[in-house]
Amino acid sequence: MSAAELTASEAARWAALAGLPLPADRHASVAAVAHHIHAVVAVLRELDFGDTPPALAYRAGEEKYDAAV
């Protein structure tokens, strides 16, 4: 999805695909906010992550004290 071209009807369609039918009077305002959020977050695409994992890892089993939070 490219929010750069996100129209009201596209926002409605993407929301519906996510299981959130939006009333017609909200399509344009949601599109505008989604576009703004996209513009803020898109800057992360500049980063070269290499092998960097997401910070989602969890410990299976007993947690141990680890100062390197």
Place this chain on the structure above:
Amino acid sequence: MQPYELSLTAAADEIRERRLSPVELTDSVLQRVAQAEPHLHAYVTIVAEHARRAAREAAHDIAAGRYRGPLHGIPMGLKDLIDVAGTATSAGSRVRADHHAPADSTVAARLREAGAVLVGKTHTHEFAYGLTTPQTHNAWDRTRVAGGSSGGSAVAVASGMATFALGTDTGGSIRVPTALNGVVGLKPTYGLVPRHGVTSLSWSLDHVGPITRTVEDAGVVLNALAGHDPRDPASLATPVADYRPIAGTDLTGLRVGVPRTYYFDHIDPEIEAAVRRAIDRLQALGARLVDVETPMTRYIQATQWGLMVPEATAYHQGTLRTVPELYQDDVRILLEAGELMPAGDYLRAQRSRTLMRQEWARMLQEVDVIAAPTVPATAVEADRSTITWADGTVEDVSDAYVRLSSPANITGVPSLSLPVGHDAAGLPIGMQLLGRPLGESVLLRVGHAYEQTQPARDLAHAA
């Protein structure tokens, strides 16, 4: 001085020495609530009869030699995201109109066990998703924002309507309102204080922490809150520690990082001057100042939003579909727009967080603490939506308030905000001290040393 004006530590000393009864203290705080609450609106619920009963029980136990420690008989407010058995956790939302918490949250249970007396539940920006808390007025100027999202807790403590309170902090929601109301707020290390029973805004960014009148008070409350609870998957199994800071103001050998970049950009000149004066004070106490470069500043807001927006939307998945009309407009549209964020953006934010944590760990090898402004502006007028900086840049008020506090949420490092003066309009200015993960004791020691060199602060006087 009236009992409601006492700091937690001072009140606890009086109670321990039997010079003040928890009943007298609670009555004094409730009288202050009756006087100030109609003007400030810090509380969503006040449980006066419960408080009086709990205070009588505390007085009885203490008289019988069963003194539980420094929170015994101390009146507190809890942000209304924190479950207390048998009461509603409204989260500032009509969505929660019929809510009933079946059990205490971990933090409420620990404070109950420590003997603290609940005065009431304090206002939050709806589901903590905002930086102003529009229901509540600033404790120093009622025409200005309280800050948020823990606005009610900060205003209650600042105005004498609670001796201490708890807040939650996902991007700055403890530190922003405490800075704007002239009190102390601590966002602990991610995972130090369990969040079980606390309504989430964003699981990977949420923290619970104390709001107090003094740094020493924050350490005393943290003692009761910290400790492992397996019901919070992020909870750390840390060793028991005593966070009450030691007396003394000698900071010889301490390395204080002063950011060259980011934290002093686009900031009110009066705030910069006050924070630099406070940093000079730390130097006068023996600390060595070290310039530091804030890493990855271009990606801070993107990472914060990339984590928070989809996590918040996920939390509200059910009610956003069944009762969307019950949300306030500002929160509803953020939750709806969050449905449109691709998973790839969320994963990039999580990977960026990994990089940012590594870079912050490197920076924090060079220094023991970092000192910086908490927020770039003091409390704005309640109807103002933007701030215009000297170079003509226009910034949304919420974006400005969260800008300097969110790095600690992304990286999980502890951050302590404390008052360092007032601007020409009489509005409070806050400085934050950031430290290594689980470095709360260092932050509290430095903050306490600073406070000991300053005159005692008055309560806020807008009501």
